[in-house]
Amino acid sequence: MASGTLYTYPENFRAYKVLIAAQYSGAQIKIADDFVFGETNKSEAFLKKFPLGKVPAFETCDGKCITESNAIAYYVANDQLRDSEILPASCAWVFPLLGIMPYNKQNVEHAKDDVKKALTALNSHLLTRTYLVGERLTLADISVAMTLLHLYQYILEPNLRKPYQNVNRWFQTIIYQPESMAVIGCFKLAEKTLEYDPKKFAETQGKPSKKEKKEKESKKESKESKESKEAKEAKESKKEAVEELDPTDIALAAEPKTTNPFDTLPKGSFDLDDFKRFYSNEDEAKSIPYFWQKFDPEHYSIWLGEYKYNNELTKVFMSCNLISGMYQRLDKMRKGAFASACLFGTDNDSSISGIWVWRGQELAFTLCPDWQVDYESYSWTKLDPTKEETKELVQQYFSWTGADKEGRKFNQGKIFK
Numbered sequence: 001m002a003s004g005t006l007y008t009y010p011e012n013f014r015a016y017k018v019l020i021a022a023q024y025s026g027a028q029i030k031i032a033d034d035f036v037f038g039e040t041n042k043s044e045a046f047l048k049k050f051p052l053g054k055v056p057a058f059e060t061c062d063g064k065c066i067t068e069s070n071a072i073a074y075y076v077a078n079d080q081l082r083d084s085e086i087l088p089a090s091c092a093w094v095f096p097l098l099g100i101m102p103y104n105k106q107n108v109e110h111a112k113d114d115v116k117k118a119l120t121a122l123n124s125h126l127l128t129r130t131y132l133v134g135e136r137l138t139l140a141d142i143s144v145a146m147t148l149l150h151l152y153q154y155i156l157e158p159n160l161r162k163p164y165q166n167v168n169r170w171f172q173t174i175i176y177q178p179e180s181m182a183v184i185g186c187f188k189l190a191e192k193t194l195e196y197d198p199k200k201f202a203e204t205q206g207k208p209s210k211k212e213k214k215e216k217e218s219k220k221e222s223k224e225s226k227e228s229k230e231a232k233e234a235k236e237s238k239k240e241a242v243e244e245l246d247p248t249d250i251a252l253a254a255e256p257k258t259t260n261p262f263d264t265l266p267k268g269s270f271d272l273d274d275f276k277r278f279y280s281n282e283d284e285a286k287s288i289p290y291f292w293q294k295f296d297p298e299h300y301s302i303w304l305g306e307y308k309y310n311n312e313l314t315k316v317f318m319s320c321n322l323i324s325g326m327y328q329r330l331d332k333m334r335k336g337a338f339a340s341a342c343l344f345g346t347d348n349d350s351s352i353s354g355i356w357v358w359r360g361q362e363l364a365f366t367l368c369p370d371w372q373v374d375y376e377s378y379s380w381t382k383l384d385p386t387k388e389e390t391k392e393l394v395q396q397y398f399s400w401t402g403a404d405k406e407g408r409k410f411n412q413g414k415i416f417k
């Protein structure tokens with residue numbers, strides 16, 4: 001397993017590729033805590049190891065020096081992630097708005113077109129796929145998602161991202177994985193596109209370089225006060241780097257934000273984990289009566305979720321990916337929910353529906369923004385647990401039998417637990 005030291009400045013999306021890949025592979029990465037961008041990477045010692053003077057840069061425990069974020073990410077990845085990589089859309093739209101590149105209307109308009117083309121292509125690629133390559137998350141997903149991070153963060157407000165529903169769904173799948181959240185925290189999609197502010201660029205440009213600053217300061221200030229100011233700055237930038245980049249700190253800092261919404265609802269008497277264990281280990285002839293014996297209707301509810309776009313379903317395996325993708329995106333919901341979703345029918349003639357049980361009486365997806373990616377593609381009916389029809393539906397979906405309303409026979413089922 002790879003291990004070593006990563007040199008980077010805080011919030012570097014290129015370094016995120018490396019850090020997220022490492023979350024998956026278990027690679028042991030230490031972030032150089034005394035790194036100061038513009039200084040460390042220009043020092044003689046650094047240039048000796050990394051002649052281009054660019055970051056991220058990675059020094060392995062056995063002394064190999066690697067540059068290029070994609071190469072480092074590949075190096076720290078494991079076999080599952082090393083499938084392929086797709087080069088991303090340009091960030092030329094974002095940087096002028098952040099004030100780190102001059103604003104040139106023509107260039108930005110051009111970049112907008114490029115981004116639209118890239119997103120359109122990506123959107124059709126993802127129409128029938130959960131991930132970019134194959135059926136599991138790979139480095140390609142991490143890499144492309146991180147390159148789109150700023151677009152989703154600063155530019156793609158709801159109207160702008162609306163045409164790219166498949167990309168949106170995929171992007172959210174990637175960024176809400178625990179491994180991604182451990183690095184970037186709880187990501188928020190743009191609510192409003194960042195507006196161009198000419199002052200921002202002037203400020204970043206007007207800021208003297210470290211060398212100019214030194215020269216100016218030596219003229220204006222006494223040596224003593226300059227030294228104390230620099231020491232303070234160095235300390236602060238070091239503090240910032242340590243505070244923002246240590247992966248353990250980031251993971252810990254992300255924790256309070258990930259409090260489970262079900263924790264706010266009373267637990268009741270139904271021990272869902274116990275039922276899940278029973279269901280996994282026992283035959284349905286035992287587990288379904290057990291469910292009814294333990295179910296607490298006051299604190300839990302039962303719902304039928306029916307996919308609204310069955311006529312768009314094609315290959316059975318793709319529809320199954322749709323169900324697994326939804327389950328993955330709802331990872332945190334497992335704590336207070338159980339479901340059995342079934343695919344009925346065959347290729348080009350199928351339907352998806354499922355029986356869901358969760359804590360609380362309301363539609364659970366409304367409790368948390370992370371849970372709202374897929375649920376609107378389903379119609380939700382709350383079932384009365386005292387009714388015979390409900391008992392029949394629970395029996396059918398928990399035991400994976402029967403047919404849908406159109407008579408398509410049960411084909412495959414997936415359990416959310």
Ligand SMILES: N[C@@H](CCC(=O)N[C@@H](CS)C(=O)NCC(=O)O)C(=O)O
Nearest residue numbers: 014041053054055056067068069070
């Ligand atoms: N293709 C490289 C780009 C690295 C890069 O340009 N890094 C910038 C910071 S975002 C840098 O270190 N610039 C310092 C310099 O050019 O002197 C990668 O993906 O790692």
